[in-house]
Amino acid sequence: MELARVGATPKGGVRRITLTEEDRRGRDLFVQWAREAGLQVRWDAIGNLFARRAGTDPNADPVVIGSHLDSQPNGGKFDGAYGVMAGLEVVRTLNDRGVATRAPIEVASWTNEEGSRFVPTMMGSGVYAGVYPLDEVLQNRDADGVTVREALERIGYRGDAAPVRIGAYFEAHIEQGPVLEDTKTTIGVVQGALGQRWFDVVLTGQDSHAGPTPMDLRRDALIAASRLVLEVNRIAREYPDNARGTVGHMTVKPNSRNVVPGEVRMTVDLRNAKDASLTRMREDLERSAAAIAAQCRVTCDVKEVVYFPPSEFDPRLVQLVREAAGELDLSQRDIVSGAAHDAVYMARIAPTAMVFVPCEGGISHNEIENARPQDLADGCDVLLRAVLAKAGGA
Amino acid sequence: MELARVGATPKGGVRRITLTEEDRRGRDLFVQWAREAGLQVRWDAIGNLFARRAGTDPNADPVVIGSHLDSQPNGGKFDGAYGVMAGLEVVRTLNDRGVATRAPIEVASWTNEEGSRFVPTMMGSGVYAGVYPLDEVLQNRDADGVTVREALERIGYRGDAAPVRIGAYFEAHIEQGPVLEDTKTTIGVVQGALGQRWFDVVLTGQDSHAGPTPMDLRRDALIAASRLVLEVNRIAREYPDNARGTVGHMTVKPNSRNVVPGEVRMTVDLRNAKDASLTRMREDLERSAAAIAAQCRVTCDVKEVVYFPPSEFDPRLVQLVREAAGELDLSQRDIVSGAAHDAVYMARIAPTAMVFVPCEGGISHNEIENARPQDLADGCDVLLRAVLAKAGGA
Numbered sequence: 006m007e008l009a010r011v012g013a014t015p016k017g018g019v020r021r022i023t024l025t026e027e028d029r030r031g032r033d034l035f036v037q038w039a040r041e042a043g044l045q046v047r048w049d050a051i052g053n054l055f056a057r058r059a060g061t062d063p064n065a066d067p068v069v070i071g072s073h074l075d076s077q078p079n080g081g082k083f084d085g086a087y088g089v090m091a092g093l094e095v096v097r098t099l100n101d102r103g104v105a106t107r108a109p110i111e112v113a114s115w116t117n118e119e120g121s122r123f124v125p126t127m128m129g130s131g132v133y134a135g136v137y138p139l140d141e142v143l144q145n146r147d148a149d150g151v152t153v154r155e156a157l158e159r160i161g162y163r164g165d166a167a168p169v170r171i172g173a174y175f176e177a178h179i180e181q182g183p184v185l186e187d188t189k190t191t192i193g194v195v196q197g198a199l200g201q202r203w204f205d206v207v208l209t210g211q212d213s214h215a216g217p218t219p220m221d222l223r224r225d226a227l228i229a230a231s232r233l234v235l236e237v238n239r240i241a242r243e244y245p246d247n248a249r250g251t252v253g254h255m256t257v258k259p260n261s262r263n264v265v266p267g268e269v270r271m272t273v274d275l276r277n278a279k280d281a282s283l284t285r286m287r288e289d290l291e292r293s294a295a296a297i298a299a300q301c302r303v304t305c306d307v308k309e310v311v312y313f314p315p316s317e318f319d320p321r322l323v324q325l326v327r328e329a330a331g332e333l334d335l336s337q338r339d340i341v342s343g344a345a346h347d348a349v350y351m352a353r354i355a356p357t358a359m360v361f362v363p364c365e366g367g368i369s370h371n372e373i374e375n376a377r378p379q380d381l382a383d384g385c386d387v388l389l390r391a392v393l394a395k396a397g398g399a
Numbered sequence: 400m401e402l403a404r405v406g407a408t409p410k411g412g413v414r415r416i417t418l419t420e421e422d423r424r425g426r427d428l429f430v431q432w433a434r435e436a437g438l439q440v441r442w443d444a445i446g447n448l449f450a451r452r453a454g455t456d457p458n459a460d461p462v463v464i465g466s467h468l469d470s471q472p473n474g475g476k477f478d479g480a481y482g483v484m485a486g487l488e489v490v491r492t493l494n495d496r497g498v499a500t501r502a503p504i505e506v507a508s509w510t511n512e513e514g515s516r517f518v519p520t521m522m523g524s525g526v527y528a529g530v531y532p533l534d535e536v537l538q539n540r541d542a543d544g545v546t547v548r549e550a551l552e553r554i555g556y557r558g559d560a561a562p563v564r565i566g567a568y569f570e571a572h573i574e575q576g577p578v579l580e581d582t583k584t585t586i587g588v589v590q591g592a593l594g595q596r597w598f599d600v601v602l603t604g605q606d607s608h609a610g611p612t613p614m615d616l617r618r619d620a621l622i623a624a625s626r627l628v629l630e631v632n633r634i635a636r637e638y639p640d641n642a643r644g645t646v647g648h649m650t651v652k653p654n655s656r657n658v659v660p661g662e663v664r665m666t667v668d669l670r671n672a673k674d675a676s677l678t679r680m681r682e683d684l685e686r687s688a689a690a691i692a693a694q695c696r697v698t699c700d701v702k703e704v705v706y707f708p709p710s711e712f713d714p715r716l717v718q719l720v721r722e723a724a725g726e727l728d729l730s731q732r733d734i735v736s737g738a739a740h741d742a743v744y745m746a747r748i749a750p751t752a753m754v755f756v757p758c759e760g761g762i763s764h765n766e767i768e769n770a771r772p773q774d775l776a777d778g779c780d781v782l783l784r785a786v787l788a789k790a791g792g793a
Contacts, residue, residue, distance in 0.1 A: 181610075181611045182607075182611025182616075183607070183611075184611075187616060199610060203657075212765075214575055214737065214761075214764065215643065216576070216670060216736070216738035217577075217578075217736070217738050217761065218643075220632070220644075222578070222761070225645075227646055228628060228629065228632050231625035231626075231628035234625035235622065235626065235629075247613075249609065249614060251658075252660075253621075253654070253656045253657055254651065255649065255654070257647075257648065260647070260650075262647045262666040262668060263645065263668050264645075264647045265647065272656040274609045276609075276610060342610070342611070343610030343611035343613075344608060344611050368607075370658075
């Protein structure tokens with residue numbers, strides 16, 4: 006709650022956009038608290054923060070607990086910040102109880118997870134995992150022409166810490182969806198993250214007057230678009246493996262009450278936990294679009310613009326989370342993350358697992374985002390036990 | 400083509416918005432040509448122009464040929480202007496041949512048919528027919544706050560001619576639709592105009608993340624809207640009497656690629672030649688909207704915002720048009736006007752008929768609007784014969 010005062014908005018949310026003055030103040034607070042907890046803090050060339058609690062084995066790779074401190078422009082208090090604070094709470098608890106671990110424990114905060122000022126999203130973890138070349142990313146510019154490098158230097162968080170091998174990565178996060186609340190479950194044992202394929206679709210028919218043009222002589226792009234919206238919904242409901250399909254964006258031209266629409270632009274977002282199913286969904290979408298275009302006498306251009314493969318977390322680490330929730334007698338269920346997180350990139354270079362806790366109404370990326378203190382504490386407890394099991398006793 | 404130079408646009412269209420300087424120049428040209436043809440010109444308090452060719456019977460009500468000289472902001476050369484010029488051509492031809500008629504013939508140009516600067520559309524004919532009170536309409540303002548009265552005075556066309564009883568009203572117009580061209584027909588014998596019911600629809604569900612929200616827990620306003628678009632199409636195709644149904648306008652909120660839409664606003668435009676069928680279409684729409692709302696767990700507000708009853712033209716005048724086309728060996732077909740015209744208001748106070756000629760691709764309200772000279776000439780010939788039959792020999 007103290008961190009949430011940095012960039013606090015009138016409606017109870019947070020505006021702590023990456024590499025701004027608010028982000029700096031949030032980072033400063035985290036660094037101060039980490040040092041007060043006896044942690045050794047460093048940051049790297051893309052501004053990722055690492056706060057290390059030493060282990061007893063000098064050769065052991067660290068167990069990293071992380072997430073992000075930046076927020077959406079009109080974001081909530083918990084998205085990202087919860088995971089970093091949960092990591093801090095774990096080491097404080099170990100300190101309070103005088104528990105040493107074999108492997109070091111590090112609390113990480115990744116730069117620019119949200120991607121709302123600079124693309125790409127999950128920039129810091131992406132660079133760390135080798136997905137994005139550092140030099141290229143440093144040159145990306147915001148809407149005002151400021152580069153990532155300049156923004157990092159301006160807030161004093163362009164560092165030089167060399168990357169280290171990560172022994173295991175844990176991330177706690179609010180679910181950002183309604184499943185845990187809907188099923189009255191406290192802990193989501195995250196199996197991985199859905200793969201994503203995003204498309205831009207343009208349907209082109211012919212504008213015509215709504216009055217004088219008989220139904221049979223129309224080439225109505227909105228009728229074709231409406232059929233495609235329903236096909237996306239059908240596909241998402243038919244396929245297995247947590248399939249999801251969404252048309253979130255649509256614009257109609259000329260968008261006049263008494264003119265038959267000649268053009269519709271829309272997006273399609275397909276997700277699935279299995280890459281093979283996701284590919285079949287894409288093929289089904291393309292077939293459906295072609296059939297609708299022919300039947301409605303319009304043209305339909307479907308262009309894939311984003312592909313994220315599904316991510317499967319490490320079964321042994323996932324099992325540690327499951328067992329921790331069991332030992333604590335907390336209700337739990339296996340869940341797949343519908344959204345991407347820094348953990349998705351970490352999973353490419355280290356054994357990874359995530360802990361989800363419920364959020365109110367499943368609402369996130371919104372100032373009214375909320376979560377129950379007890380659920381957040383339970384998530385910390387699970388994280389503590391899973392981390393401890395992995396880091397090992399001294 | 401000379402009139403089309405007034406307000407000509409680079410793409411070959413016309414921008415002659417009502418009561419502007421361009422409209423004044425168009426009116427001036429018409430008045431000049433009418434006077435050169437020996438006609439007596441007057442205008443009334445709403446700026447409607449009347450150019451009279453005297454008849455031999457001083458007690459006969461005039462046969463009026465009319466349409467409008469104003470255009471859409473990016474309009475074509477023929478919409479409206481053709482009907483006025485056709486009237487002028489009829490009286491010039493009678494002059495050339497030395498033909499006298501029993502009833503006077505008047506060529507009329509109605510003020511503000513398009514409604515693009517001042518509401519309502521068909522303002523001049525609406526006032527003449529008693530649909531709109533003159534004093535109220537004169538106070539309507541454009542986007543800059545200028546009243547109709549001020550605009551009329553500014554261009555010098557606020558007159559004081561008293562209304563006269565109209566013996567018969569004929570209007571020639573491009574079809575503004577594709578039927579005549581599609582069926583290779585020169586003359587459309589217009590039976591009347593479709594009734595119209597316009598609706599504003601708001602569908603409200605719940606925004607949610609496209610990733611973390613499973614399909615079953617969504618309340619997607621765009622899925623409901625898409626189903627309603629297809630229902631409007633079904634209704635228009637199922638009902639008899641030239642039924643038409645169009646969703647021309649749609650906006651999606653928040654309209655973001657990876658957010659399930661929480662709100663959709665859309666319009667519905669239903670048309671039918673028979674009032675009873677139009678009423679049943681409205682009831683069907685309302686039933687469909689309620690069923691979709693329940694099934695999709697959204698709310699759906701359907702509000703009717705415009706109602707124009709269907710208009711049936713005078714069977715005897717329609718028969719004169721049909722016979723004229725027959726005498727001239729022109730291809731013809733009965734047709735119903737999908738759009739409203741000044742003739743729709745005239746039909747409330749006088750026997751009325753219309754003559755349609757084809758326009759290229761059915762395209763109108765567009766700078767590329769086009770029509771073949773021979774079709775336009777054929778339309779004039781039909782108009783001449785029908786008017787002569789009604790006005791009677793001397």
